Amino acid sequence: MTAHYTAVATADGRDGRAVSSDGRIDLAVAVPREMGGSGEGTNPEQLFAAGYAACFSSALTAVARASRQDVKDVAVTAEVGIGGDLENGFGLSVVLRVELPDELQGETGRELVGRAHQVCPYSNATRGNIPVELVIE
Template identity: 85%
Template sequence: MATHYTAVATANGRDGRAVSSDGRLDLALAAPREMGGDGEGTNPEQLFAAGYAACFASALGAVARAGKQDVKDVSVTAEVGIGGDLESGFGLSVVLRIELPDELAGDTGRALVDQAHRVCPYSNATRDNIPVEIVIE
């Protein structure tokens, strides 16, 4: 596979900073309150959720355009859960909530979402590694 782009970011833990090599991303990191942190910054799960949602929406747009469908009003929400412990290891789970325009309800929308799930890099990276549930709303 030819690489089209490489993103580079450096972080120093859940309570620190994450900075991209070009400086466009510079975020305070903090563990969420639910995990004992102060919640005063973003966390890796939020970053993963934002990336997956944006990437899936982009993949959905690409397959829709190829099929001459309009998905400009689509919305993708990614819910990323974390669980586990130090003994057994930590793991992630994802629920993708896709809101499609009314004209793509039913089989047509489901086919586009399934195709997007096959081409999305995040979906390909997570497939058979973590549970990913797709909900069309």
């Protein structure tokens, strides 16, 4: 694969900073309170959720446009869970909640969401690696 774009970011752990090479991202990273941390910053799961939601929404727009469907009122919410332990390893799970307008509820919407899941780079990267549940709302 030839990359059309390469993002570069550096982080110094779950309690530190994450900075992109262009400086657009420069933020505190912290372990969530639910995992015993301070919660005084964002965390990798939030960043992954934001990226996956944005990417999936873009993929959905592309496949809808190709089939002449209007998805301008669509919203995608990604819920990224983390679990496990040091002994057995940690893992992620994802629920993608896709809010479709009334006219795209039913088979047409399911088809568009399914096609988006086939072309989205995040979906392709996670397929077979972590559970991803698609929920149409």
